[in-house]
Amino acid sequence: xxxxxxxxxxxxxxxxxxxxxxxxxxxxxxxxxxxxxxxxxxxxxxxxxxxxxxxxxxxxxxxxxxxxxxxxxxxxxxxxxxxxxxxxxxxxxxxxxxxxxxxxxxxxxxxxxxxxxxxxxxxxxxxxxxxxxxxxxxxxxxxxxxxxxxxxxxxxxxxxxxxxxxxxxxxxxxxxxxxxxxxxxxxxx
Amino acid sequence: xxxxxxxxxxxxxxxxxxxxxxxxxxxxxxxxxxxxxxxxxxxxxxxxxxxxxxxxxxxxxxxxxxxxxxxxxxxxxxxxxxxxxxxxxxxxxxxxxxxxxxxxxxxxxxxxxxxxxxxxxxxxxxxxxxxxxxxxxxxxxxxxxxxxxxxxxxxxxxxxxxxxxxxxxxxxxxxxxxxxxxxxxxxxx
DNA sequence: TAGGCCATGTAACCGGTTACATGATTAG
DNA sequence: CTAATCATGTAACCGGTTACATGGCCTA
Numbered sequence: 499x500x501x502x503x504x505x506x507x508x509x510x511x512x513x514x515x516x517x518x519x520x521x522x523x524x525x526x527x528x529x530x531x532x533x534x535x536x537x538x539x540x541x542x543x544x545x546x547x548x549x550x551x552x553x554x555x556x557x558x559x560x561x562x563x564x565x566x567x568x569x570x571x572x573x574x575x576x577x578x579x580x581x582x583x584x585x586x587x588x589x590x591x592x593x594x595x596x597x598x599x600x601x602x603x604x605x606x607x608x609x610x611x612x613x614x615x616x617x618x619x620x621x622x623x624x625x626x627x628x629x630x631x632x633x634x635x636x637x638x639x640x641x642x643x644x645x646x647x648x649x650x651x652x653x654x655x656x657x658x659x660x661x662x663x664x665x666x667x668x669x670x671x672x673x674x675x676x677x678x679x680x681x682x683x684x685x686x687x
Numbered sequence: 688x689x690x691x692x693x694x695x696x697x698x699x700x701x702x703x704x705x706x707x708x709x710x711x712x713x714x715x716x717x718x719x720x721x722x723x724x725x726x727x728x729x730x731x732x733x734x735x736x737x738x739x740x741x742x743x744x745x746x747x748x749x750x751x752x753x754x755x756x757x758x759x760x761x762x763x764x765x766x767x768x769x770x771x772x773x774x775x776x777x778x779x780x781x782x783x784x785x786x787x788x789x790x791x792x793x794x795x796x797x798x799x800x801x802x803x804x805x806x807x808x809x810x811x812x813x814x815x816x817x818x819x820x821x822x823x824x825x826x827x828x829x830x831x832x833x834x835x836x837x838x839x840x841x842x843x844x845x846x847x848x849x850x851x852x853x854x855x856x857x858x859x860x861x862x863x864x865x866x867x868x869x870x871x872x873x874x875x876x
Numbered sequence: 877t878a879g880g881c882c883a884t885g886t887a888a889c890c891g892g893t894t895a896c897a898t899g900a901t902t903a904g
Numbered sequence: 905c906t907a908a909t910c911a912t913g914t915a916a917c918c919g920g921t922t923a924c925a926t927g928g929c930c931t932a
Contacts, residue, residue, distance in 0.1 A: 563883040586783035594775035602828040639791040653842035752911040
């Protein structure tokens with residue numbers, strides 16, 4: 499799932515500019531498909547146009563900079579169709595939060611609690627994001643996908659609510675420098 | 688969450704080699720924290736050793752190539768502690784499967800069914816992976832994290848089982864080339 | 877009047893992957 | 905006899921990000 503594919507996917511839904519595509523990828527539903535910033539989107543659009551998959555025209559605005567509006571053409575639609583038919587990669591889930599949780603015994607209770615709170619906020623924010631994105635996408639399956647996302651986020655939230663105490667109790671039980679935790683001699687005396 | 692951090696994290700659990708660390712990251716529990724291959728792990732270990740965060744010694748074996756065994760030292764443990772305390776990134780979930788699902792109306796029913804089957808296999812495989820990885824990690828919170836993962840995978844699986852029919856019915860209802868689906872004139876005659 | 881939004885674009889960088897080189901041993 | 909596993913490493917590449925340049929309008 500590279501920037502090229504996502505540009506075609508978004509333009510399949512209607513004409514758009516580099517600026518709008520970036521917004522879409524940064525905080526729309528498409529944020530769950532790829533990462534992309536200006537530095538990758540603008541060159542990708544230029545290249546796609548040069549290859550003949552996109553058409554472009556300048557739209558003049560007063561008071562605002564001109565917009566370079568791209569449209570997908572038949573060649574582009576065919577290419578997009580092939581990309582969807584070809585092999586797609588596996589889903590990836592990378593979680594710094596779970597790394598922190600894994601090493602909870604070496605962290606203070608405060609640190610773990612703060613990390614959990616941050617994660618809860620993050621998940622709730624993701625849920626909001628799904629709601630707004632769902633309303634915008636003119637695709638039949640968009641409700642199905644949004645529901646998939648809500649289901650995933652909510653089940654994570656529930657797990658955290660029900661089990662956070664257990665993790666907080668593990669926090670601070672070991673020290674990084676003494677991996678095999680030998681009872682302190684001071685305490686034994 | 689870069690390769691450096693993951694190397695320190697793994698070495699915190701015991702001495703290891705570049706080869707073993709890669710296995711760990713490729714198909715262990717750590718696969719959910721970062722991506723890393725030989726080309727990034729070996730240079731990272733060299734650099735960490737040069738910076739004084741790791742110690743290394745050669746372990747000779749007969750019949751097999753020598754192993755370069757790394758151990759984390761006090762400097763390394765301190766650095767790892769700081770990394771865990773510092774700001775960590777947000778979780779990321781990138782799903783080519785959901786992109787495909789989003790555009791289901793443009794794909795054939797066979798394609799969608801195949802993608803769903805592949806996704807189910809993928810999720811079941813992830814569940815197996817969690818079980819094996821859980822048994823290996825000598826950390827108090829490892830059960831908590833494994834259970835988090837199982838919960839996440841299972842809820843995705845359940846959603847797919849219960850709703851796959853709905854997605855399969857959306858498949859093939861539009862053509863990429865005719866975005867506004869006007870009823871065919873042939874059919875009307 | 878400072879900062880944010882609109883809007884496009886580029887150059888330097890960076891963190892990774894891919895593919896290769898090397899070579900012995902073991903399992904199918 | 906082939907393929908995989910063990911084991912280390914490098915060079916070329918690549919797909920992205922970061923930071924910057926530019927500049928007018930609008931809001932606090």
